[in-house]
Amino acid sequence: MAELLITEADLDDIAAGAAILGTGGGGDPHIGRLLAGAAVRAGGPARLVPLDTVPDDAVAVVVAMMGAPTVMVEKVPSAEQAALAVRALAAYLGRTPTHLVCAEAGGVNALVPLVAAAELGLPVIDADGMGRAFPELQMVVPTLYGIGATPMSIADEKGNSGIFDTVDNHWAERLARSATIDMGCSAMISLLPMSGAQAREALVPGTLSLSAELGRLVREARAAHRDPVAAVTGRLGGVELFTGKVVDVVRRTEGGFARGEATVEGLGDRTGERLLLRFQNEHLVAVRDGEVVATVPDLICVLEAEAGTAITTETLRYGQRVRVIAAPCDPRWHTPEGLELVGPRYFGYDHGTVRLGAGTVA
Amino acid sequence: MAELLITEADLDDIAAGAAILGTGGGGDPHIGRLLAGAAVRAGGPARLVPLDTVPDDAVAVVVAMMGAPTVMVEKVPSAEQAALAVRALAAYLGRTPTHLVCAEAGGVNALVPLVAAAELGLPVIDADGMGRAFPELQMVVPTLYGIGATPMSIADEKGNSGIFDTVDNHWAERLARSATIDMGCSAMISLLPMSGAQAREALVPGTLSLSAELGRLVREARAAHRDPVAAVTGRLGGVELFTGKVVDVVRRTEGGFARGEATVEGLGDRTGERLLLRFQNEHLVAVRDGEVVATVPDLICVLEAEAGTAITTETLRYGQRVRVIAAPCDPRWHTPEGLELVGPRYFGYDHGTVRLGAGTVA
The missing domain is CATH 3.40.1610.10 (CV3147-like domain)
Structure with missing residues (x-):
């Protein structure tokens, strides 16, 4: 290229x-x-x-x-x-x-x-x-x-x-x-x-070329009345974790970071379920009905349900319809040295890593 | 030289x-x-x-x-x-x-x-x-x-x-x-x-040569059973503000500084009087019986009453017998620009400067 x-x-x-x-x-x-x-x-x-x-x-x-x-x-x-x-x-x-x-x-x-x-x-x-x-x-x-x-x-x-x-x-x-x-x-x-x-x-x-491609996929899917979230999930080799409505966001600025939690109440297939998102500038942990289903270092992305646009943690708010996807990170983050640097425990969560497609790792 | x-x-x-x-x-x-x-x-x-x-x-x-x-x-x-x-x-x-x-x-x-x-x-x-x-x-x-x-x-x-x-x-x-x-x-x-x-x-x-001279004056006065505090005060062209016993010290570490106040109860000629010292790493203000008698930028020095040794603000403690002297600073500190940088108001005190020999200045 x-x-x-x-x-x-x-x-x-x-x-x-x-x-x-x-x-x-x-x-x-x-x-x-x-x-x-x-x-x-x-x-x-x-x-x-x-x-x-x-x-x-x-x-x-x-x-x-x-x-x-x-x-x-x-x-x-x-x-x-x-x-x-x-x-x-x-x-x-x-x-x-x-x-x-x-x-x-x-x-x-x-x-x-x-x-x-x-x-x-x-x-x-x-x-x-x-x-x-x-x-x-x-x-x-x-x-x-x-x-x-x-x-x-x-x-x-x-x-x-x-x-x-x-x-x-x-x-x-x-x-x-x-x-x-x-x-x-x-x-x-x-x-x-x-x-x-x-x-x-x-x-x-x-x-940057992947970013351009993802942006184009979302734009084209929207224009063609196809599903932009599915297009993104497919391109990243990820899975859709949840669909629902944001019903609670708690945030605090600590030591220069925006930390907090958001609760999403399920809609459609997910009616009656809840997803808890924990973030510190980025989304770091997703807990579905009490089970940790995705964690840092894999990617947890919150997208507008219809438009497929990314929602940043500081713009997350009550009432938003969202879909939450998880996608694999660079594999080097899943080495022991990588997890020491960016695993859930570094961020203060008392559980190990959930690796997409591989389940929980201590 | x-x-x-x-x-x-x-x-x-x-x-x-x-x-x-x-x-x-x-x-x-x-x-x-x-x-x-x-x-x-x-x-x-x-x-x-x-x-x-x-x-x-x-x-x-x-x-x-x-x-x-x-x-x-x-x-x-x-x-x-x-x-x-x-x-x-x-x-x-x-x-x-x-x-x-x-x-x-x-x-x-x-x-x-x-x-x-x-x-x-x-x-x-x-x-x-x-x-x-x-x-x-x-x-x-x-x-x-x-x-x-x-x-x-x-x-x-x-x-x-x-x-x-x-x-x-x-x-x-x-x-x-x-x-x-x-x-x-x-x-x-x-x-x-x-x-x-x-x-x-x-x-x-x-x-540095003045420091060496002051140190020598104190040492020699002590050896000759003369008054080291008087020797220091004379050399610096200063005045003795107070003599007494430290009866209270309040200190707190704020933003990397040691701030506080000390109260000295008068002895000898000063019996019945009190001197309040306000400090922030250095002694900045001396208040005698409610009257501000010396302020930054002039020098306020707390010396051991007998030995003439300087007492730093972090070693000031109950029971010490001290003499407090004031001495003129470099005259450039008394310009309007100097006082803006190091005058009492910069340090958060709600009064002007007392200049040695010149009284209170707004």
Whole structure:
């Protein structure tokens, strides 16, 4: 596959599809779409290159938003702020990045590299660090390969910037999270400097093209009066867990995260059943009538029942008709090291992992 | 005055004198003394150069401890950690520092540059940024000259480090304070890169030699059975505010600071009177029988009644016999800009400044 040019016409599909992969997190796709649209109009199409074509000696860096999705909606970041973060990291590294990388799939963070690409004149790799969204920055597949998240940079909209160089990726998360809170609960970060060889080994390939495809499937199914949720579930090799109406949402902002639970009351085949969703920026656990039926690291996606549009955890509310699907994550997350980093127990739940098609794992 | 060599024999006097100028803050002189002693034994005498001999093109940087003095006592920093902070800043600046500078007078921070000097092979300027101690890093005379505290570095004992580059010195304080708290409430920082010309204009001259002199005056007065408190008060051009016994101390740790109040019941001439001391790391306000008799930015020093030794705010306790003196600060703190930065109202007290010899100022 060759380099692709991402024009404004592609952005709706990418934002919609990335929001599905974002499993409720990764920010409001409307914000990502607005930012990327402005960037592409100002700077021309962004170049998307397949992961397997990135040369060994490339200098790839992630650029992303860090913070509470609830805040990003009100404090919209800019292309200049994204570019400031990348330039601050480049200055510290003493090397010029050659490629930009998505931290995660999600309505904002899948698009942030496209936003920065125009400003910096750099291509974006068709890949990401997670193959989904996760709430903390050490939760990237490169951590499993011992690749450091730092040196990393952080920048706010006022002109403040910082660099962290830490002993491990958990410390990078901790220091950057505090700085993000000081900066008003949202900041732009650039991190995880990798050679092309490291990127090819450790990133999850195809994230942006998969996002575009998912967005297109939903759009086309809707136009043809077919079922968009079934189209998404089929493409991801997932299962539909539940259909129903949101009857309760409890949320609290704790340590810069949006945590909470939502209860969905069954409709149709599921009448009389209940699904409990537990989230922390992303949907992490699904409990159907008391049984844990899906868990992180597999993807739990909440979609509008008719339209198939992803519902982020911060926009979940009473009365929404939803369908909940589960889909397999990158298999590297199911290794013991992967589960230690992103399994249910890390998030404070007192049960093991449910792996799609494989049942419960201690 | 030429370059002086600071040997281990000089350190007791410097630590004792700097603790007096530290007005209750700046850390435990015992810790500063231990660190500097080890550094001088390992690396040889530290070179102290007068401020007016620093060449225009010097690259002077401050090196200091940041954090709660109560924590420094348990988590003693090392010369390597101080050197790591300076080297991280040097790497970011792309320039090699030629001189080290004290952030403040105080039992620890007056000595930290002497600790780093041996490790780095650099001279220390006989000066500091405050002419006393203050709790926040923007509270340095260079801020009044528009000199940026950043780029600054921060390093912990685990090997984590960071750089901040901020729009003003208040933002540097804010971001570095959060990182310090993450790092366990104490960290080593290097900041305020200055040319020699800037240093000569903006620093407070003579701090280390004055500290050594104060320490010597106390020691000699004690040996000769003269009054060490009177010797200190005379040398600083100050006044004795009170003599008595500490009868109450209330303290709380808030946002990384040790805040509180102490009540001293009068003895001798002061029998029947009471002095209330308000502190936030440093002693900031003295209220005698309801009248505010001294305030920040002038120095309020609490000394052991007989020995003349400085008592830091974290070691203040019931039953201590103390004498409280006030002494004039660097006159630049009494400008409107100075008082905005370090006056009583900045610290949340609802009254203006009392200037020694000049009475109350709105």
